Amino acid sequence: MYQLTLDPVAEDQITAVPKEALRPLAELFTLLETAPWSGQPYNPANPKANMLTHAFGERGLATYMVLEEQREVYLIRVEWP
Template identity: 85%
Template sequence: MRPLAELLALLEIAPWSGQPYNPANPKASMLTHAFGERGLATYIALDEQREVYLIRIEWP
């Protein structure tokens, strides 16, 4: 559970640290972030609302 907790802490302070979900649209608010050894989070970062919404967590 530590890698997930570390990811959540990172998203609190640096939500734009992920990679664009769609490389053709790098300024979109939907991002992905790798964590742990094989985890991947997909999320939406909303600056004006200061919110991050996790859409999907893939973690074996």
């Protein structure tokens, strides 16, 4: 299991997502704590990098880093256009 840590910017972005995004976002958090490598590479040219993105809900996108040695997922940004 991985510890999920939120960047302060991500925390602010989470407070701004609409109500319908909260449940899919919570489900994503659970997934990131158990299977963080399930996301897509942030940079497709470097597919083995530890910076990833993961879609959630109908339009959401989370950007995060997997810090394997610390067993931590650091959530950088949450977007809901």
